[in-house]
Amino acid sequence: MAVRAYEEAGRPWSGSVRRRLSAAFWRRPWLRAVALLLPPLAWMVVFYLAALAVLFVSAFWSVDSFTGKLTHAWTWSNFDTIIHDSTYHQIAFRTIWMAAAVTVTDAIIAFPFAYYMARVATPRLRTVLFVLVLLPLWSSYLARIYAWRLILNDEGVLNWSLDKLGLPHQNWAFTNTAMWIVFSYIWLPFMILPIYASLERIPDSLLEASRDLGGKSWATFRRVILPLALPGIVAGSIFTFSLTLGDYITPSLVGNVDFIGNVIYRNVLGLTNNLPFAAAYATVPLVVMAVYLALAKRTGAFEAL
Amino acid sequence: MSLGLWTGLVVAFLWIPLVLICVYAFNSSNIQSWPIAGFSTKWFSAAWHNEEARSALLLSLKAAGLATAIALVLGTAAAAAVSRFRFFGRDTITFLLVLPIALPGVVTGIALNSFFTSNPVHGLTPSLWTIVIGHATFCIVVVYNNVVARLRRTQTSLTEASMDLGADGWQTFRFVTFPVISTALIAGGLLAFALSFDEVIVTTFTAGAQNTLPIWILGNLRLGQQLPQVNVVVFFVIVMTVIPVTIAQRLTRDTGILRRR
Amino acid sequence: MRKIRRIHVLVATLAAALCVPASGVSSAQTSPGTLTKMGKLEGALNLIAWEGYTYKQWVQPFTKKTGCKVRAKFGGSSDEMVTLMRTGQYDAVSASGDASLRLILGKDVRSIDPKLVPDFKNFIPALKSPSHNTVKGVHYGISLQWGPNTLMYNTKKVKPKPTSWGLLYSSKYKGKITVPDNPIQIADAALYLSKSKPDLGIKDPYELTEAQFKAAVDLLKKQRPLVKKYWASAGDEIDLFKNGGAWIGASWPYQTNTLQADKAPVKDLIPKEGATGWADTWMISSKAKHPNCAVAWIKWVSTPKVQAQQAIYFGETPANTKACRIMDQLSKGSCAQYHANASAKYFNSIKFWKTPVKDCGNGQSNCVDYARWQQAWTDIKS
Numbered sequence: 031m032a033v034r035a036y037e038e039a040g041r042p043w044s045g046s047v048r049r050r051l052s053a054a055f056w057r058r059p060w061l062r063a064v065a066l067l068l069p070p071l072a073w074m075v076v077f078y079l080a081a082l083a084v085l086f087v088s089a090f091w092s093v094d095s096f097t098g099k100l101t102h103a104w105t106w107s108n109f110d111t112i113i114h115d116s117t118y119h120q121i122a123f124r125t126i127w128m129a130a131a132v133t134v135t136d137a138i139i140a141f142p143f144a145y146y147m148a149r150v151a152t153p154r155l156r157t158v159l160f161v162l163v164l165l166p167l168w169s170s171y172l173a174r175i176y177a178w179r180l181i182l183n184d185e186g187v188l189n190w191s192l193d194k195l196g197l198p199h200q201n202w203a204f205t206n207t208a209m210w211i212v213f214s215y216i217w218l219p220f221m222i223l224p225i226y227a228s229l230e231r232i233p234d235s236l237l238e239a240s241r242d243l244g245g246k247s248w249a250t251f252r253r254v255i256l257p258l259a260l261p262g263i264v265a266g267s268i269f270t271f272s273l274t275l276g277d278y279i280t281p282s283l284v285g286n287v288d289f290i291g292n293v294i295y296r297n298v299l300g301l302t303n304n305l306p307f308a309a310a311y312a313t314v315p316l317v318v319m320a321v322y323l324a325l326a327k328r329t330g331a332f333e334a335l
Numbered sequence: 336m337s338l339g340l341w342t343g344l345v346v347a348f349l350w351i352p353l354v355l356i357c358v359y360a361f362n363s364s365n366i367q368s369w370p371i372a373g374f375s376t377k378w379f380s381a382a383w384h385n386e387e388a389r390s391a392l393l394l395s396l397k398a399a400g401l402a403t404a405i406a407l408v409l410g411t412a413a414a415a416a417v418s419r420f421r422f423f424g425r426d427t428i429t430f431l432l433v434l435p436i437a438l439p440g441v442v443t444g445i446a447l448n449s450f451f452t453s454n455p456v457h458g459l460t461p462s463l464w465t466i467v468i469g470h471a472t473f474c475i476v477v478v479y480n481n482v483v484a485r486l487r488r489t490q491t492s493l494t495e496a497s498m499d500l501g502a503d504g505w506q507t508f509r510f511v512t513f514p515v516i517s518t519a520l521i522a523g524g525l526l527a528f529a530l531s532f533d534e535v536i537v538t539t540f541t542a543g544a545q546n547t548l549p550i551w552i553l554g555n556l557r558l559g560q561q562l563p564q565v566n567v568v569v570f571f572v573i574v575m576t577v578i579p580v581t582i583a584q585r586l587t588r589d590t591g592i593l594r595r596r
Numbered sequence: 597m598r599k600i601r602r603i604h605v606l607v608a609t610l611a612a613a614l615c616v617p618a619s620g621v622s623s624a625q626t627s628p629g630t631l632t633k634m635g636k637l638e639g640a641l642n643l644i645a646w647e648g649y650t651y652k653q654w655v656q657p658f659t660k661k662t663g664c665k666v667r668a669k670f671g672g673s674s675d676e677m678v679t680l681m682r683t684g685q686y687d688a689v690s691a692s693g694d695a696s697l698r699l700i701l702g703k704d705v706r707s708i709d710p711k712l713v714p715d716f717k718n719f720i721p722a723l724k725s726p727s728h729n730t731v732k733g734v735h736y737g738i739s740l741q742w743g744p745n746t747l748m749y750n751t752k753k754v755k756p757k758p759t760s761w762g763l764l765y766s767s768k769y770k771g772k773i774t775v776p777d778n779p780i781q782i783a784d785a786a787l788y789l790s791k792s793k794p795d796l797g798i799k800d801p802y803e804l805t806e807a808q809f810k811a812a813v814d815l816l817k818k819q820r821p822l823v824k825k826y827w828a829s830a831g832d833e834i835d836l837f838k839n840g841g842a843w844i845g846a847s848w849p850y851q852t853n854t855l856q857a858d859k860a861p862v863k864d865l866i867p868k869e870g871a872t873g874w875a876d877t878w879m880i881s882s883k884a885k886h887p888n889c890a891v892a893w894i895k896w897v898s899t900p901k902v903q904a905q906q907a908i909y910f911g912e913t914p915a916n917t918k919a920c921r922i923m924d925q926l927s928k929g930s931c932a933q934y935h936a937n938a939s940a941k942y943f944n945s946i947k948f949w950k951t952p953v954k955d956c957g958n959g960q961s962n963c964v965d966y967a968r969w970q971q972a973w974t975d976i977k978s
Contacts, residue, residue, distance in 0.1 A: 052503035053503075056498060059420065060420075063419075063420040066415050071413075071431075073475075078472050143341065145338065161580055167529045168533065168573065169573045171535065173566065176565075177355045180367055183369065184840040185368070186839060187355070204825040218345075218348075269436075276440045286825045286826060287978065298540070299679055312441065316438060319437060332426075366860075461685055543683070544669065557670045
């Protein structure tokens with residue numbers, strides 16, 4: 031095949047359609063760029079951006095509460111309710127606060143683990159650890175959350191173990207503490223992987239140079255490793271933050287309070303059929319994440335995803 | 336070494352719930368409580384004969400497969416364009432592709448839901464294809480990131496040399512570019528498949544009356560009576576995926592040009 | 597040169613994409629006519645049902661007989677069911693009285709000729725053409741079963757035996773109480789208040805004036821710190837009682853039956869203030885893709901045998917009078933236990949779910965409507 035290609039090399043105008051097409055593409059780089067870019071771009075615009083745009087527009091509509099039919103009249107009432115009703119403030123702040131707490135917790139848990147995996151473990155151990163981190167992502171998210179109920183229940187594994195150790199019972203089932211634990215657990219692999227990737231990319235030569243220049247291990251850590259790992263940490267935090275912000279399953283399974291996701295879910299598929307209100311409330315996590323992403327972009331986190 | 340201890344604790348933290356799931360697949364009672372009521376393997380045959388479970392598993396596999404395929408094609412195309420050309424709006428492409436996965440799932444879910452249910456012009460009703468579209472949209476970025484990272488480390492001179500030697504575009508892709516990015520495709524594809532297979536929030540909004548595996552599990556959590564069957568299915572999935580994940584991990588292990596080991 | 601082309605591409609794609617949703621208008625709905633005969637069976641059936649309504653004991657024989665493969669989605673509250681029905685993706689729903697009228701008015705369900713169901717003539721008179729599924733003589737569904745919302749308690753932890761709903765509102769079992777996550781709970785609070793605070797003048801727990809509504813909501817707000825978890829699905833409550841999370845709560849007989857089958861120490865009863873309840877109707881969607889399988893299903897679940905099986909399994913009362921005898925065959929004493937042969941007096945003592953509207957039955961128009969109930973519930977829970 032290569033020989034035949036070589037023979038046809040000198041004749042770009044003749045030969046099969048394929049060759050002519052290739053030649054045309056080769057001479058016009060912009061055409062290649064467009065051909066490569068058009069399918070994914072068209073997909074994203076049609077199936078995502080357009081849908082988001084329509085959703086945002088529908089936040090200004092309203093719905094007949096008895097029959098559930100949309101009325102396309104322009105109104106600010108949905109946003110009015112969100113801005114003025116303190117219940118929705120409470121829910122939003124609670125969600126954001128939990129997302130931040132979970133992000134910090136996961137960063138603290140994941141960093142030493144990722145460091146060990148990237149720089150201390152032997153290649154074989156690294157493979158084992160990798161598999162141990164990835165496999166939970168394949169097992170059902172729902173089943174894992176439900177298993178936590180078994181652990182945190184009043185007569186569950188945790189209290190049973192505390193009993194054996196002679197420690198007092200914990201009443202964590204269906205509280206915010208339970209949600210914090212479960213959220214941190216579920217999103218941990220999403221924090222470990224980007225941190226690992228960014229730590230793994232640090233060349234040994236940099237660390238050697240730092241030592242040669244007189245930096246002790248803490249200084250090296252603070253001034254060389256941490257800044258280089260930061261994009262990875264921020265990339266991981268994008269996941270933990272946004273996944274917590276929009277989740278409604280964990281709050282309904284292990285918690286007893288409403289999060290932003292619960293309000294949105296209830297208004298689309300649950301309690302009421304109020305898509306406009308759900309869309310209006312959905313602008314809250316949207317705005318929060320837009321700000322977060324803009325800040326994250328600055329730290330170069332996008333390359334570390 | 337305290338780092339080692341921390342690592343061990345983290346692994347334990349990650350795996351205790353999974354161990355519980357596997358142990359409770361053998362629960363003799365159909366309601367979960369601690370300590371375990373007794374041991375029995377009756378749920379294995381019950382799950383095997385459960386037609387709903389089988390069709391849910393099949394649908395999940397189908398949807399994940401299709402979504403991954405679409406993500407592979409579109410993600411590679413976007414990655415190739417971004418890493419080989421300079422053009423206006425290059426950074427925006429990355430931002431755009433990250434959005435579906437960076438914005439909360441409910442937002443993506445309700446956007447797609449209202450798009451599919453209130454616009455009969457495109458003729459799409461909630462079905463397998465709407466599930467696939469929803470999943471593919473957030474899976475593209477996973478493939479994209481892996482391929483971009485890999486392409487960044489290879490030189491364009493390889494493709495130029497190939498073209499100089501007379502290969503056309505397709506041959507170049509098949510014999511030069513593809514082998515180079517193949518490990519990135521495997522890593523990205525595997526992660527994309529995992530994300531799609533276990534996805535529940537976006538799927539709830541884009542599925543019609545179909546049950547993917549996570550939705551079937553959710554239904555059983557509501558019933559409260561068939562939990563051991565759920566555990567059996569999850570146990571089965573874990574066992575089935577150990578081998579592909581291990582193989583893929585060994586294949587994609589970076590030899591690390593920049594690091595000594 | 598290159599720059600212009602890129603922008604062209606972007607603009608073109610964007611323009612093309614935005615045309616799609618802009619031209620999409622919700623299609624005019626042509627309601628299908630009344631179902632008067634059953635055609636060829638389609639081989640599949642998508643149902644929205646309460647947990648326990650599609651147990652394999654009667655689903656498997658149905659599929660064998662008709663070839664219709666049944667898929668069921670569970671709803672934890674009428675609101676969920678109404679919303680799911682509006683997506684048009686399901687064929688039939690087991691709607692309670694507080695969902696059925698909303699579905700009828702929203703044109704989400706089809707009218708059906710009761711002659712299609714041979715067992716209809718054996719139904720108790722009160723459920724042949726009740727106002728929650730029959731409007732102006734037109735039937736929009738066929739009644740199924742009915743039952744009360746009960747008080748379930750852990751016999752080992754709750755002593756003495758409870759007699760009043762008041763236990764759910766007192767701090768005696770603080771942190772061990774569970775109630776449904778459903779705005780219609782406001783009616784249960786109103787029911788309790790109708791007996792404990794008679795000067796409020798509550799006659800119908802679904803028709804509340806502003807003052808009565810406020811009293812009920814205040815009571816529920818006081819209850820909030822006492823509640824361990826608001827259960828959203830039957831599985832939630834089963835898990836709570838089995839694992840010591842809750843000792844007492846509002847429940848359905850389905851949970852009690854499941855827990856007792858697993859040897860958990862629970863019992864249920866109807867307290868002295870009476871109970872709210874549900875009367876369910878199978879309704880066929882106006883957008884049903886498998887209407888014939890749906891009709892076959894309704895016929896099947898109206899037969900005495902299936903009525904008996906479902907009544908015993910879930911713990912409710914069948915609409916078919918002929919089911920009583922079979923119930924006693926399957927499980928001795930169950931006919932009386934589930935009031936299948938009860939008098940009209942018992943039936944009338946249950947305050948069945950219905951959608952609260954502004955128009956109070958007494959000629960006035962100042963009752964609180966359901967949208968306010970939903971809003972208040974979100975406030976109570978947060």
